[in-house]
Amino acid sequence: MSMHEEKGASSSGSTIGQVRVPFTPVDLEALQVKLGSGLGSLLEASHIENGALIAHVRPENIRAALEALRDTDGLQLTVMTHMTAVDLLPMGPGPMASQAIDAGSDLYAKLQRERIAAGEPRFAVVYELFSHIYRHRVRVKAFLQDTGSDEVLPAIDTVSDIYLTANWHERECYDLFGIDFTGHPDLRRILLPDRWDGYPLRKEYPFDGKRAWRLGTTLEDAVQADSHLGL
Amino acid sequence: MSTLLAPNMTVEERGAGHIIVNMGPQHPSTHGVLRVVLELDGETVVRCVPHIGYLHTGIEKLSEYHNYIKNITHYCRMDYLSPMNNELAYCLAVEKLIGGEIPARASYIRVIMSELTRVISHMIWLGTHALDMGASSVFFYCATEREKIIELYEMIGGQRMMTSYIRVGGVKDDTPEGFEEGLEAWLGDFMPFMDMIEGLLNENPIWKERTQGVGVLDQDTVISYGLMGPLLRAAGVPQDVRRDEPYCRYEEFDFEVPVEYEGDVYARYRVRMRELRESHKIVAQGLQKLRETRGMPVMWASDEFAPPKRQDIYADIENLIHHFKYWTEGMKPPAGEAYASIESSKGELGFYVVSDGSAKPVRVKVRGPSFVNLAALGAMCEGHLIADVVAVIGSIDIVLGEVDR
Numbered sequence: 001m002s003m004h005e006e007k008g009a010s011s012s013g014s015t016i017g018q019v020r021v022p023f024t025p026v027d028l029e030a031l032q033v034k035l036g037s038g039l040g041s042l043l044e045a046s047h048i049e050n051g052a053l054i055a056h057v058r059p060e061n062i063r064a065a066l067e068a069l070r071d072t073d074g075l076q077l078t079v080m081t082h083m084t085a086v087d088l089l090p091m092g093p094g095p096m097a098s099q100a101i102d103a104g105s106d107l108y109a110k111l112q113r114e115r116i117a118a119g120e121p122r123f124a125v126v127y128e129l130f131s132h133i134y135r136h137r138v139r140v141k142a143f144l145q146d147t148g149s150d151e152v153l154p155a156i157d158t159v160s161d162i163y164l165t166a167n168w169h170e171r172e173c174y175d176l177f178g179i180d181f182t183g184h185p186d187l188r189r190i191l192l193p194d195r196w197d198g199y200p201l202r203k204e205y206p207f208d209g210k211r212a213w214r215l216g217t218t219l220e221d222a223v224q225a226d227s228h229l230g231l
Numbered sequence: 232m233s234t235l236l237a238p239n240m241t242v243e244e245r246g247a248g249h250i251i252v253n254m255g256p257q258h259p260s261t262h263g264v265l266r267v268v269l270e271l272d273g274e275t276v277v278r279c280v281p282h283i284g285y286l287h288t289g290i291e292k293l294s295e296y297h298n299y300i301k302n303i304t305h306y307c308r309m310d311y312l313s314p315m316n317n318e319l320a321y322c323l324a325v326e327k328l329i330g331g332e333i334p335a336r337a338s339y340i341r342v343i344m345s346e347l348t349r350v351i352s353h354m355i356w357l358g359t360h361a362l363d364m365g366a367s368s369v370f371f372y373c374a375t376e377r378e379k380i381i382e383l384y385e386m387i388g389g390q391r392m393m394t395s396y397i398r399v400g401g402v403k404d405d406t407p408e409g410f411e412e413g414l415e416a417w418l419g420d421f422m423p424f425m426d427m428i429e430g431l432l433n434e435n436p437i438w439k440e441r442t443q444g445v446g447v448l449d450q451d452t453v454i455s456y457g458l459m460g461p462l463l464r465a466a467g468v469p470q471d472v473r474r475d476e477p478y479c480r481y482e483e484f485d486f487e488v489p490v491e492y493e494g495d496v497y498a499r500y501r502v503r504m505r506e507l508r509e510s511h512k513i514v515a516q517g518l519q520k521l522r523e524t525r526g527m528p529v530m531w532a533s534d535e536f537a538p539p540k541r542q543d544i545y546a547d548i549e550n551l552i553h554h555f556k557y558w559t560e561g562m563k564p565p566a567g568e569a570y571a572s573i574e575s576s577k578g579e580l581g582f583y584v585v586s587d588g589s590a591k592p593v594r595v596k597v598r599g600p601s602f603v604n605l606a607a608l609g610a611m612c613e614g615h616l617i618a619d620v621v622a623v624i625g626s627i628d629i630v631l632g633e634v635d636r
Binding site for chain 1: 283284287289291292296327328330452454455456457459463468470475476567568569570572579581583585587593594596598602603606607635636
């Protein structure tokens, strides 16, 4: 054991060093102030909710904001624990509130139109950041508008080069929500088959699926389903 | 064969003399249905691309259609090797939304169960990891040891694996008769078992040959990939949610966070083995606290967010109505969002829950440690031999049910 410890003590050549701050509960209000000075004009708004500090950022500033959060002294949010999206489209009314609104229906088109006209965002893209040095967390949110069309996906810049974690998470968001991450090196579906139709975690996607999925029975089908292997 | 697998890829793209090998999704050493496509130069891995999704069950979509109580049953099926960890993380997130204090006894039971869960998860990890490397006897010892805890699971939750025992506001029931004795018996057996296993492997030349210097990731890469748990601690970062952001009264327990610095497969093995000894220490302290809190409540006192007691249902109509409303309509946490994470056996397991004030969540995002940790597989394997891929996959400790959700 002593061998390991000695080795560890001498291997402090990492840029993200061994600085360790003893545990005290994170002072969120002080962190909020630091966040404000660290992000400056990039920060739209921030608030504390259920023990978490949430920062709102405009989608076009997301790269600059996350880079600042990662590199600013005192914040150093070195880890992205995860990122995800939330579909803000409201569910239908009534006791069966969680029924999806049919994508082809007039109600859905009307809702979409109204929300775009009112400037209401459709998706919240949520980044959960963590500092392994200071043990604090910040949740960054960027809101995306609906494009009003199924062909054009709402887009936001990739952060997969700032945090390597984001690579798979952005693929997951693209796969399940249909959000385009501009500049992502390998943006393709991750959980669902490549030829899947639609984005299942959108609220208008029906719970029991659009239609029965068939992978195909011939060799050609199988080859096509796997056309690039990701290599 | 390779043309069939990669029809669009020219020889130039592949590199002269390189071959493509498809591993999985039915390969036993991929621990489930992971598929890895390898580009090989001789026996050396040039590129390694994991493909996931073969076990995708849409749990996050499902969560939006079921109420907060029913959802617990989905999550224990996600990482099926450590079911109670999943339940716990989800319940903590919902409790954060609601706000309120969990009774001490419930927290102690949760701590004991999550440490036992860590042990059963690590038992499967060690058994299969050693099996992959050709040490088949370890698996049998681990399976036997796991069985003892599974029996405690059955005793406390009525099921061997999918217990749904941890509930929002506490736990389902108090510990049954004989549980403390069972725990004590396990505590007595476990350390000799650990000594035996470590005696088999720690200085075993074949084990060290296969694991030392394999799958090394430096600290910066590990942090950028967001790896957590044993993988992060094996790279020399002392990070542990239990100690740094204590939940369930972990701050009252005395334990260490084991750290190793090599960042290879052997260091991950060492971290997990030392962690198991710490778990034993925590369970022993938990048992003491369990004895001190006998007869105290295990569910928070809440009219709205806790089921009525069985005897009260028969006593008056109000409770009967509440009983039916609670189980059919479900509870309605206030609108808002919350993220809670725990130190699961595989790393940080978190739930991000968004509520609109109705009985069903708007969004539940699972931060599965397996999913995040698996993303670094390519970086760990490149440059190593194909036989090392198996060692690296084993050392990440993935459960595909959680990766694919």
